[in-house]
Amino acid sequence: MTLANEIPTNETVELSDVEKAQIDTLLLKTPYASGASIDALKIIQNHRGWVSDASLLALALYLNLPLADLDSVATFYNLIFRQPVGKVVLHPCDGISCDLMGGQKIRQCLNKQLKISNGQTTDDNQFTLIPLPCLGACDKAPVMIANETLFELIQAENLPLILNNLIEEKST
Amino acid sequence: MNTEQSSEQSTYPSKPLTRFITDKANCWQLKEYQDLGGYDGFKRALTVSRAAVLDEIKASNLRGRGGAGFPTGLKWSFVPQGDDAPHPKYLIVNADEMEPGAFKDRLLLEKTPHQIIEGLLIGGYTLDADIGYIFIRGDYYSAIQHIEIALQECYDNNLLGKDILGSGFNFEIHIHTSAGRYICGEETALINALEGKRAIPRAKPPFPQVAGLWGKPTIVNNVETFCNLPHILNFGADWFKSLGRFKDAGTKIFGVSGRVKNPGLWELPMGTPIGEIIEHYAGGMSDGYKLKGYLPGGGSTDFLLAKHFDTPMDYDEIGKQRSRMGTGTIIVLDDKYCPVAMVLNLVKFFAQESCGWCTPCRDGLPWAAVLLEKIEQGKGELADIKQLEDLCKFAAPGNTFCALAPGAVEPLQSALNYFRDDFEKHITQKSCPYCEPIHSETTHD
Amino acid sequence: MTNMVTIYIDNLAHQVADDINLLQACLSLKLDIPYFCWHPAMGSVGACRQCAVMQYQNEADTRGRLVMSCMTPVSEGMRISFNHEKAETFRATNIEAMMTNHPHDCPVCEEGGDCHLQDMTLLTGHITRRYPGTKRTHNNQYLGPFLNHEMNRCIGCYRCVRFYRDYCGGNDLNVFSSKNNIFFGRAEPGNLENEFSGNLAEVCPTGVFTDKPFSQHYIRKWDLQSAPSICTHCSVGCNTYVTERGGIIRKINNRYNAAINGHFLCDRGRFAYQHVNHDNKLTQVWSRTQQNSQQENQQKNQSQITHVLDNEQAHSQLSQWLNETDAQVLGIGSARSSLENNAALHKLVGGNNFYAGIANNELKQLQLLIKTYQSKQVALVSLSQIEQSDAVLLVGEDVTQTAPRLALSIRQMTKNAGIAKAAKLGIKPWQDEAVRNISQESKSPLIIINTDETKLADVAKYNLNLAPNKQLELLVEIEAYLTCKYAPTPSAETFSDLAIAIADELLAANNPVLITGTHSFDIALLSACLRLSILLRKHKKNSGFYCATSSINALGLSLLAQPEHDIDNLLRSIKATPPTLLIIMETDLYRYCANEKLSEYLDNIKHIVVIEQIMNDTVKMADLVLPAASFAEQHSSWLNNEGRLQRAYAVMPASDMRQTPVQWLAQHNALDDGQNLYRYMQTITPLLQPIMQLVTTDKSDFPVARQPMRSSARTAFFANIDVKEYAPKRDEKSNLTFTMEGVAGFRQQTLDNSQHKITTPVTGVWSPKWNSNQALSKSLSNTLNDSSVQDEADSNLGLKIFDRINRQEFTVPAAQIYSPSQPLNNLSICPQHHIYSNDELADYSSSIQQLRPEPVISLNQQQAKHLSLKSGENITISSDDYNISLPCFISKTLADQVVLVPFTEFLRLGTNMHVATKHSAGNADGDANE
Ligand SMILES: Cc1cc2nc3c(=O)[nH]c(=O)nc-3n(C[C@H](O)[C@H](O)[C@H](O)COP(=O)(O)O)c2cc1C
Ligand code: SF4
Numbered sequence A: 001m002t003l004a005n006e007i008p009t010n011e012t013v014e015l016s017d018v019e020k021a022q023i024d025t026l027l028l029k030t031p032y033a034s035g036a037s038i039d040a041l042k043i044i045q046n047h048r049g050w051v052s053d054a055s056l057l058a059l060a061l062y063l064n065l066p067l068a069d070l071d072s073v074a075t076f077y078n079l080i081f082r083q084p085v086g087k088v089v090l091h092p093c094d095g096i097s098c099d100l101m102g103g104q105k106i107r108q109c110l111n112k113q114l115k116i117s118n119g120q121t122t123d124d125n126q127f128t129l130i131p132l133p134c135l136g137a138c139d140k141a142p143v144m145i146a147n148e149t150l151f152e153l154i155q156a157e158n159l160p161l162i163l164n165n166l167i168e169e170k171s172t
Numbered sequence B: 001m002n003t004e005q006s007s008e009q010s011t012y013p014s015k016p017l018t019r020f021i022t023d024k025a026n027c028w029q030l031k032e033y034q035d036l037g038g039y040d041g042f043k044r045a046l047t048v049s050r051a052a053v054l055d056e057i058k059a060s061n062l063r064g065r066g067g068a069g070f071p072t073g074l075k076w077s078f079v080p081q082g083d084d085a086p087h088p089k090y091l092i093v094n095a096d097e098m099e100p101g102a103f104k105d106r107l108l109l110e111k112t113p114h115q116i117i118e119g120l121l122i123g124g125y126t127l128d129a130d131i132g133y134i135f136i137r138g139d140y141y142s143a144i145q146h147i148e149i150a151l152q153e154c155y156d157n158n159l160l161g162k163d164i165l166g167s168g169f170n171f172e173i174h175i176h177t178s179a180g181r182y183i184c185g186e187e188t189a190l191i192n193a194l195e196g197k198r199a200i201p202r203a204k205p206p207f208p209q210v211a212g213l214w215g216k217p218t219i220v221n222n223v224e225t226f227c228n229l230p231h232i233l234n235f236g237a238d239w240f241k242s243l244g245r246f247k248d249a250g251t252k253i254f255g256v257s258g259r260v261k262n263p264g265l266w267e268l269p270m271g272t273p274i275g276e277i278i279e280h281y282a283g284g285m286s287d288g289y290k291l292k293g294y295l296p297g298g299g300s301t302d303f304l305l306a307k308h309f310d311t312p313m314d315y316d317e318i319g320k321q322r323s324r325m326g327t328g329t330i331i332v333l334d335d336k337y338c339p340v341a342m343v344l345n346l347v348k349f350f351a352q353e354s355c356g357w358c359t360p361c362r363d364g365l366p367w368a369a370v371l372l373e374k375i376e377q378g379k380g381e382l383a384d385i386k387q388l389e390d391l392c393k394f395a396a397p398g399n400t401f402c403a404l405a406p407g408a409v410e411p412l413q414s415a416l417n418y419f420r421d422d423f424e425k426h427i428t429q430k431s432c433p434y435c436e437p438i439h440s441e442t443t444h445d
Numbered sequence C: 001m002t003n004m005v006t007i008y009i010d011n012l013a014h015q016v017a018d019d020i021n022l023l024q025a026c027l028s029l030k031l032d033i034p035y036f037c038w039h040p041a042m043g044s045v046g047a048c049r050q051c052a053v054m055q056y057q058n059e060a061d062t063r064g065r066l067v068m069s070c071m072t073p074v075s076e077g078m079r080i081s082f083n084h085e086k087a088e089t090f091r092a093t094n095i096e097a098m099m100t101n102h103p104h105d106c107p108v109c110e111e112g113g114d115c116h117l118q119d120m121t122l123l124t125g126h127i128t129r130r131y132p133g134t135k136r137t138h139n140n141q142y143l144g145p146f147l148n149h150e151m152n153r154c155i156g157c158y159r160c161v162r163f164y165r166d167y168c169g170g171n172d173l174n175v176f177s178s179k180n181n182i183f184f185g186r187a188e189p190g191n192l193e194n195e196f197s198g199n200l201a202e203v204c205p206t207g208v209f210t211d212k213p214f215s216q217h218y219i220r221k222w223d224l225q226s227a228p229s230i231c232t233h234c235s236v237g238c239n240t241y242v243t244e245r246g247g248i249i250r251k252i253n254n255r256y257n258a259a260i261n262g263h264f265l266c267d268r269g270r271f272a273y274q275h276v277n278h279d280n281k282l283t284q285v286w287s288r289t290q291q292n293s294q295q296e297n298q299q300k301n302q303s304q305i306t307h308v309l310d311n312e313q314a315h316s317q318l319s320q321w322l323n324e325t326d327a328q329v330l331g332i333g334s335a336r337s338s339l340e341n342n343a344a345l346h347k348l349v350g351g352n353n354f355y356a357g358i359a360n361n362e363l364k365q366l367q368l369l370i371k372t373y374q375s376k377q378v379a380l381v382s383l384s385q386i387e388q389s390d391a392v393l394l395v396g397e398d399v400t401q402t403a404p405r406l407a408l409s410i411r412q413m414t415k416n417a418g419i420a421k422a423a424k425l426g427i428k429p430w431q432d433e434a435v436r437n438i439s440q441e442s443k444s445p446l447i448i449i450n451t452d453e454t455k456l457a458d459v460a461k462y463n464l465n466l467a468p469n470k471q472l473e474l475l476v477e478i479e480a481y482l483t484c485k486y487a488p489t490p491s492a493e494t495f496s497d498l499a500i501a502i503a504d505e506l507l508a509a510n511n512p513v514l515i516t517g518t519h520s521f522d523i524a525l526l527s528a529c530l531r532l533s534i535l536l537r538k539h540k541k542n543s544g545f546y547c548a549t550s551s552i553n554a555l556g557l558s559l560l561a562q563p564e565h566d567i568d569n570l571l572r573s574i575k576a577t578p579p580t581l582l583i584i585m586e587t588d589l590y591r592y593c594a595n596e597k598l599s600e601y602l603d604n605i606k607h608i609v610v611i612e613q614i615m616n617d618t619v620k621m622a623d624l625v626l627p628a629a630s631f632a633e634q635h636s637s638w639l640n641n642e643g644r645l646q647r648a649y650a651v652m653p654a655s656d657m658r659q660t661p662v663q664w665l666a667q668h669n670a671l672d673d674g675q676n677l678y679r680y681m682q683t684i685t686p687l688l689q690p691i692m693q694l695v696t697t698d699k700s701d702f703p704v705a706r707q708p709m710r711s712s713a714r715t716a717f718f719a720n721i722d723v724k725e726y727a728p729k730r731d732e733k734s735n736l737t738f739t740m741e742g743v744a745g746f747r748q749q750t751l752d753n754s755q756h757k758i759t760t761p762v763t764g765v766w767s768p769k770w771n772s773n774q775a776l777s778k779s780l781s782n783t784l785n786d787s788s789v790q791d792e793a794d795s796n797l798g799l800k801i802f803d804r805i806n807r808q809e810f811t812v813p814a815a816q817i818y819s820p821s822q823p824l825n826n827l828s829i830c831p832q833h834h835i836y837s838n839d840e841l842a843d844y845s846s847s848i849q850q851l852r853p854e855p856v857i858s859l860n861q862q863q864a865k866h867l868s869l870k871s872g873e874n875i876t877i878s879s880d881d882y883n884i885s886l887p888c889f890i891s892k893t894l895a896d897q898v899v900l901v902p903f904t905e906f907l908r909l910g911t912n913m914h915v916a917t918k919h920s921a922g923n924a925d926g927d928a929n930e
């Protein structure tokens, strides 16, 4: 359901009607607009893949909140992306339970296969690699989240297949 | 409703928290839940006074399952009651589980959303609260999905909304999916996050019970804490107390991760000895691995050793061994994994997750991480160990604004105690004595 | 209520007030407790952890526990240890941790020597660096003309955002990211928008935010001379330290005055000083004479030659003109010149011939104020009293633009409801974060009645944007309602809900304050405010009144001037019978009058003498120009809008031929002795009697140094000019020296609480080991409400003249409800004020110039439609002698039937103005020529 990811530009953007409608329902639940800001940022990100400066400004205007306040919040939370990300964001776990079970090797394989280091996006914009700490599936370590799916007991050999399926899933 | 069928479970279950988790794929849905006696506890609560419910909870000796073990009934008793109490009052389920090695809440969130909602309803009724929040980690996708459906089921069946089950009691529940950051689990930081602010912990006093979300009385409890309430209401405080094998009451979801034969989660009586959990339930160490030590309650607790196996998993008993119950999820360190690397992983995590508010945490933890990395890479000096010890004292409880930094140095300080020769070997050998060298990884924001 | 309690610090008993936190208590006891995040005005948040001490339960407790002293209330019998090894180690490690990312760039840092971080680092004993890692780095931002940004120096104390956002209500500065990567700045580079941003240079304990104009002519703190002064850029009269070296003003620092500015100045006050350093400042006597008799009849400007005169020539010229047989001499006094200067001119020309350099309606307002103040029917409150009040009705004045520091105080007032709410839960006012969490949106009521929304709108309960006549109606209605409420009349009047609501807000408060100003130039509105305030005080004993006036000495000037002796009447008089000599003192008439008409009048005057600091259009019309000393070059007295007399001292000798007007005129008015001058002032008005008390502090027995003790360049001041060292200049008029010899003026303030009563001026703050401005914390009095405890007679706070007189009967006339000035469109033309374009001298400051808004004429949507104007199209406004044509700005918030004109243009338009047309000037002329 993610739209084509927004490309960074200097242009101003408008929130879509769907985004506005979703934000409006949030606003009903909170006594002050600021209470909706994190959820609203997530809505923007759901639709655009990330939160650009332009969409941040559009949201600030829509919520009638100072831009600096919204950006202060947006930059605090690590799952709000303030930089463009690839089609699929890979979150291999770098928590200690996964590392005890060879998580680090999995991450290194990902680095090698995708030829990017952590936090980067592949040249073809397919993958962004953002390790996250403990994903709460320590008994199935090592694990990874991508496309809202949890992959358990990952083995390095299976990574190419997993990556392939992820891209296909995203393309359909 | 067929109460007959559920009689087996409802007559004094020994594993109340997981009794609704069956093999059925949709065991988490309303019908299945109610078929097994779900919402009976809430209904019972509605038949007695608010004060009576609170008394029952106090009598049960239930202690918070979020890590600190604070008595739940006592916490609730600070909420202003009566006609001139401020409204709305809020109840919040802390489902932000992000502690390294903790994975117990996810089970409950995915498999028993109604149990949590029922707990919230009981709390809502008891405290005359108006709005509940489920603050859930954003990565728990299927749990989020289940909760959303469960909430809708409740609204559709008059278990939420206005005049619930004709009792005159009104209650709403919203779900907030977090945008990341471990600190959101700290209850006052969580409140700030719900207000759409940076998740910085708040100064106490005032305690949230008096002035929390939007300045109104607020209770924050762990998922598992809430899950206990229906059963306490259903089966009584005495039954609940009788569940524990040692001093603490009830059962707890314990877990084990690391190189054990059978990593997983089990609902066991409080007070179950650590050794029994690791050896019996987790099946002992995987073949070819030996136990070097373990963190008994997740990533922010002090290491214990095999010699502590007899210690009951009871808040005060583990405290006596100078560690903590924490989340009750044990992380086992085997003999092939470098303890320095393990501590480095943890300290880096906590440094990364510092909210940036107070100095010992914001600047002290990265400093410790730099030293550990230096040692792990074989570039350490003996003086670095002294510095690490200084930094542990620096971030001791009370020295920081919240409990993140003190928790962060617990594995470190105990590792320096129990595995000191490992640190020294790194330094004298100028390399890591464990096989795989740990390369420094680029960090992410 | 403040009680004194006994606390034990390292086993020694001390008495401290129980309403402050332990940190503040210890600092007031002169203990060197380091801190960063605490600030006396902003309270505690416990973030930096630097102020840790050990606390013990009781005498038996030997273990103790570490507490943050800033977060700990003091209580009777409490036992703490500052020296305990555990606390010492913790504090040392803490600062070491902070410094892990600090760049150690002190040699190139503007904060060097004036740096709280330097002081605290040394104080805690962190000398050697152990941290082996790399430092995080940040990019800096452009933040506008006032501040530099060097984020790498940040130690994360959060004081900047707490000040900017929580204290000032700014929303364009914030903290971004998290962990040790936190970044304090704007979302995007750009001008900081808040009017108090300059304080960040003082609030930041290190060199992240530093004073940008200062760095353009940077000098180390220990090489700066400094003297106590008064800000001359609005009527509030904030206290400042002016710093100088080599005849150049380097920087303005806040000077703590508990009753007025407290710890903070506005940006106009901080950065306007650049006029003193301006290239066009006047330094010589210029004289212009007619070329020759043959060209006698030709136009002046074609036949003049200008030459420089020496002192003697200047005086003989002046004397000659003064003593011409048919001499008819008029003088114009200045609202931005000192009381002394105005009195000297007053003496020279005589009261009948002394005109105040302000417009007629302003003088009327001011004299109405004075009469009312003398009648003592309103209670004049200070800014600190406003901050402690619990409701404010603010009428007809955009104080953020006209008296910025006042706006900051009003903003603090709104927090009191939250503070009271917190107090009910046992939370002390200084527990800043806790108070904010409890108070959330609860605010003490601020009711704003104005033509347009102001920058206080975000904290106001009511923002009522009304045309002036509607404002007046509302006030009169509130007055009637109050009258009725306390003396019900049989004829049941009805009142609007709004009037009732506002009145009830005021009556619900304990000490409501009515605040207004003279910048509306609306005498009826002012009368209505005064009457309402008088009435309110009958029912609410503790209610107060505050009126912002146009300039620092506007009230003082109008004490000296006779009624109707204003610019408008002066021009009328000149037009009828031109004087032979007009002496214009520090007033640029071209700012106040239609230019062409003015030139025409001035051309008819035989001799014009202008005493002025800087080249302006009026100076260009002079026959004799006498260069005047700036505020920084003279000892002077100022009367602010509360009637508070304050003293300012020269920081440097006047440059070149500059002299104060007092000095220029001394030979001619027989007032060459200072005492005589002050005696003369009192003959004009007894209200000025307290000035004697004020000026006696000028002469005490011992000299006070303007330079700090550590001055490194005592003998090298002129090294770049000459190998020999010149003798320091002497200051004949005060006991301040232009050297570092004398009592360390910097240290005086630290003696404040002891038995020594300070009667000498303090030239700066300093305390042993504390070289930054935070040394002040060591000398603040040790209770929460500083000003209420400080002796009001303490001349450090200034002397309030209206408190010292007997009550005089006066009845404020009832306000006449009028209809708007132009019946055709029912339009009121009102002045639009702006902090960076309102003040004459501030106009010459280059950093302020950069922030001056483009002049526009504002009106609202309906009005624009009515006049078929589109945004940006030109609109012309005309009066009898003047018309202006500017692009229009269509405001969403402006009241209907109001047109806002830039302030200076408003002044030039005079009284009889109207909207001519939206079209070209040609058309407008047709309209305007009657
Ligand atoms: C850094 C930090 C993270 C925390 N994370 C969680 C968490 O993820 N889940 C949780 O229930 N409690 C967490 N806590 C504990 C909460 O602050 C709080 O004590 C708990 O939610 C109270 O619930 P309980 O009384 O039911 O245990 C955390 C505490 C700290 C200091
Ligand atoms: S210890 Fe301090 S910096 Fe760390 S998370 Fe808690 S409040 Fe934030």
Ligand code: FES
Pocket: C023, C034, C035, C036, C037, C038, C044, C045, C046, C047, C048, C049, C050, C051, C052, C068, C069, C070, C071
């Ligand atoms: S001054 Fe006390 S914690 Fe910062």
